[in-house]
Amino acid sequence: MDNVFVTVFLFCFSLLPMAYLRYYPFRIIATLRERRILIAGHLIIFVVEFLLVTALFVSGHAPMQGSAFQKLYFVCYWPYFLLLMFTIRPFWFRHFFVLGIQGIYTVFLHTATILLLKQLWMQTTYFASLYFLTYIGLLLLSFPGMMWLLRGIFTREQLLKPQQMAAFWKYLGFVPLILTYYQGSMGYAKLIQQVEDLSGIHLYMLVSRFILVIIGISLIISVRSGFHQVRCMFLAKERSMKMQEQLREIHAYADNLRDEQKTLAILRHDSRHQLRMLAELIESGHYDEAERHLLALRKEVESR
Secondary structure, three states: OHHHHHHHHHHHHHHHHHHHHHHHOOOOOOOOHHHHHHHHHHHHHHHHHHHHHHHHOOOOOOOOOHHHHHHHHHHHHHHHEEEEHHOOOOOOHHHHHHHHHHHHHHHHHHHHHHHHHHOOOOOOOOOHHHHHHHHHHHHHHHHHHHHHHHHHHHHHHHHHHHOOOOOHHHHHHHHHHHEEEEHHHHOOOHHHHHHOOOOHHHHHHHHHHHHHHHHHHHHHHHHHHHHHHHHHHHHHHHHHHHHHHHHHHHHHHHHHHHHHHHHHHHHHHHHHHHHHHHHHHHHOOOHHHHHHHHHHHHHHHHHH
């Protein structure tokens, strides 16, 4: 009975780091209310699943073996995923992309754990507990690296404008998940029970899933690099638009200067003409007419 409680607790606990890993790329836009919902929701799901799975094994409705936990894993992670997807939305395809990357990570950890414990395979009643302890240990050791990989995959600007690159995520979002399903459905557990010489099988599975991890890392780096290039292009476009606006302002300023120069040229021409007329009137002794002309010029200048 104690072994059942410990094993189920470790099983349910192993789901929590993965739930946080799916949330981690979206943390930059999560509000305080959404964080509280996720924390409370994760605790409730953990307690409910622990009680239900424990009751399932204690009542004898399911035997405690690896295939049972494998099926339960696919059932028990969905509440966490759906809680996150409907709390921080609308980023459906991005959520599935992160889920697929997390799936690649999980499949590799599962394979590494099995290979570390292959000498104890089916030889102890405490194998399930030992498996989850080893799995959680590897998970915690490698967790900072996964957080580093996923840290910059999304930016706040991208998440605040979900319609940008929507078509891109529609096609890429399910790629890691499809790769995970392909690797996870290869029947590794059944195969190692049927083949006597497991050394070749172990090497093949380790290499194939290591390649899967490399593909997952390449996808993350490609996405991060691609969005960086897109951001650089947007910044270059903004700088180009600002330069065009500045050029338009310079052209407008130059046009105003030309108009003012034309106006000044007309004023200089009119001034020379008026001064010449005044000089002629004064030279000819028509002082009253010159005075009237000056008053008329003064009124004209004041009216401008």
